[in-house]
Amino acid sequence: MSEPGGESLETESEANAALLNNLPQDKKESVETFISVTRCQSVEEAVDRLASVGWDLERAVDLHISGESFPVNRPPNNSENGVRENPTIPRQEIGTGVIEQTGSNTASSRSRPSTLFQMTISFFLAPLRALIKAAASLLRFLFVGPRSVSRPRIEVARRAAREFAQQFESEYGSIHPTFFQGCFLDALNYAKQQFKFVMVYLHADRHYLTPDFCRDVLTNEQLVGFINENFIFWACSVDSAEGRHLQVSFRATDFPYIAIVTVAQGRRNAQVLESRQGAMESDELTEFLVQTLERHGEILNSARLEQQRHLETRQIREEQDVAFQRAIEEDRARLEAAAQAEAARKEEQVRLEREKEEAELERERLERRRQLKLREIEEEAVKGDSDTVTIAIRQSDGSRMERRFRKENTIRQVFDWVDTRGIDIDKICLVCNFPKRRFDYTKDGHWKLCEIDQGPHLVFFIEDK
Structure with a gap:
């Protein structure tokens, strides 16, 4: 068996909680603060009193403490107090702290037109009322200024x-x-x-x-x-x-x-x-x-x-973040190093292939040049002829090759003969000791053999440029 008044108190508590939950967050906090300071037992009463002073929490508390009466205000509607329409929430008498059930269809503070004539008049006057309200708002903004926002002092x-x-x-x-x-x-x-x-x-x-x-x-x-x-x-x-x-x-x-x-x-x-x-x-x-x-x-x-657990948790999280960032940086550095190594490998491979291709082209060029010189080179001079000189070429490895030329032949023709023997004449010089001279294919090719030495034998050494 329930205690006397228990059902009424339970209903009142449920109604207060429902009304509070239907408020926006800022107004909900204002109501909670007002109730905490003034010990007001009714959420409905707190809402009405805050609404009567424009939701100015400081002013509402001051009026409550000083015992002054709150401004007379028309019953707050849902749009002003930020309360969503909920017909199941009962209306509470201001200041009594007692919930009175008035039914789901309570009378509104503004009477509704009950006849067709009143509805017609209301329909045609609605735009005029909206225009007047907008004009009043504009005049209030121009001459009074925007409403100030109450802040805690x-x-x-x-x-x-x-x-x-x-x-x-x-x-x-x-x-x-x-x-x-x-x-x-x-x-x-x-x-x-x-x-x-x-x-x-x-x-x-x-x-x-x-x-x-x-x-x-x-x-x-x-x-x-x-x-x-x-x-x-x-x-x-x-x-x-x-x-x-x-x-x-x-x-x-x-x-x-x-x-x-x-x-x-x-x-x-x-x-x-x-x-x-x-x-x-x-x-x-x-x-x-x-x-x-x-x-x-x-x-x-x-x-x-x-606090200690919080600090330890934060420290662990920060250490984990640092370790995670370090791991990310190490992975990034590792990937960058691998990418650089791969790029260097590819670059080296391209270079080697290019050098190989260039060497092959150079070999083919030299081979074509040698073949051309083989076809153009003069026949070897007759042995024992007074106009004949025997040219001996000593290579760096000690090997030796000889051929007879006419004394009127030039040193360039000697170079061409050496070229046909597989020696790259662009990279060598021919040197004779008596007299000591150094001959280059490009610069000294015009010299005749008789200008170098009148004897029947002439020895040249191959030196790299």
């Missing part, structure tokens, strides 16, 4: 924290916990990096216990050292905007108020681990802080281990 909160720290030090001296110079969100982020909890002190300047607490407790040197070593100390006045927000969010009803806050793993919003409010001595506050560390220290240890 982070700098205002930071400045308020700095001013409070200066005021505290001017009133109570320089011995105090080290104030974190930033807004509450900055303190949370910094504490998360340092693996510490945030110790929040909400200062109520007009409370009768505040002066004694600040003068006797927060200036205790032993306590100050313990706080600075184990916590990030953040304080603000409840007279500031951020102080009022936190007072409502933390439900602080008495002062001085101390809260130990952290951002739990996997959560976005701050989580109050322990809090204490009202009169307290320095030893009582010290015991409270020690017990808090003992009770919740595992959160910090888990965060450190998670």
